[in-house]
Amino acid sequence: MKPRVALFVTCLVDLHRPVVGWSAVKLLEEAGCTVEVPAAQTCCGQPAYNSGDRRTAQRIARDVVAAFGGYDHVVAPSGSCAAMIAHHFPALLADDPHWKPRAQALAGRTHELTAFLVDVLGVRHVPARYEGVVTYHDSCSGLRELGVKAQPRRLLDGVAGLAVKEMREPEICCGFGGTFCVKYPDISTRMVSDKAADVAATGADTLLAGDMGCLLNMAGRLSREGSAVKVRHVAEVLAGLTEDAPPIGAAAP
Template identity: 50%
Template sequence: MRVSLFITCLADQLYPEVGESVVRLLHRYGCEVDFPEAQVCCGQPAFNSGYQDEAREVARGLIRAFEHSEYVVSPSGSCTGMIHHYYPLLFENEPEWKRKAEELIAKTYEFSQFLVNVLGVTDLGAVLKAKATYHASCHATRFLGVKEEPGLLMSNIKGLEVIDLPRKEDCCGFGGTFAVKMADMSEAMVCEKAGHVCSTGANILVGSDMGCLMNIGGRLNKDNQPIRVMHIAQLLEEGVKNGESGR
């Protein structure tokens, strides 16, 4: 199975280790992973700011980059959600590009979604003695319907106590450009979210979008809360290493 990694802007520029964890786990299950260097932003910042023409041009570049890929996997529910939910809208008046967008949609998956629903992997033999809570990002749950997959993967990590996050359906306040345009409201939202994370007593916060994790993690750090912030791919990889070493 050939898989192309769509790294996304945040992971590429700030959290490359997340992409590395994704690649190593995909290799573990027999995937041949490539990285099309022509890939660009999904266009979400421009789209959210009302620049649809500019977003459309960026989207064309991403479609071209993955045109010959068998599968496309991303460590971001948000960017994957942009492709699935808004690309058909961007190209609704361009039949040829809409067809190409739909072809990309059909083969593009968020990481946990691909692991569970395509590879059929739910138990990686991971071991990690810790308490964790999971932040379900808005785009992954609402746009993609990724609701059960992360929890299923975490429930099979031996030694991991998974604690339900209060008001887990609430946004963390990041929302990309929303955090810049509506800074005061965004801060109030992330303060509330960080408080809920702390209330669980977990020592690890897990998520599937680095934008959300960057936002919540920044608040936790500012409040001097010693809570590790991990993408689910990082959590799984660390657990797999523990399992293989017998810890």
């Protein structure tokens, strides 16, 4: 029987980059899953959580738990949203005897997209082609909370025409950090400027990552600096859907 997977689309994908959602569906279906997108889903609650609005974060967590119950797995093309559900929902609802066990159960079934493909489904190759040299940014939540590091690179290694050139410090934060970039704009700008310099030093023509927040932040900085580096979500490349949308931050043709 095919695994029944619910796709947590994420707010930024829904609002800024729908092709990432289509790419995730394509990758999951090609890997043998039945994919559904629960219509009741909203935000994961991370902005409220990071801002200290615990009551709103708890309300959103209950809504998400209710919307995604009953699936074999929940998959998100975002380490930060997946980590919010997998790591922070159980703590948020720890004092509620009704919602705590449901949050814990959902947490155990929630995965970041590339980690799910590699670690759960055992995918080692995707039939995609991308001509160019790419460099990969390790987003903080995916890396530090979910252990997403080798999985996207393993899949990229099998993409025809593609070569990976690592940054000197691929694990260093880009300065987005959810509400961090709003609270500390000067520090955030310095961090993303350093990241842009690290990207440029690789000579890569494309920057990839697995979180839209990071990608929007880095694309904005690269654009302001006049860089020709294209910015894309890793799922677009793995699914072979790069012709369906211009690079992030680029004007539509």
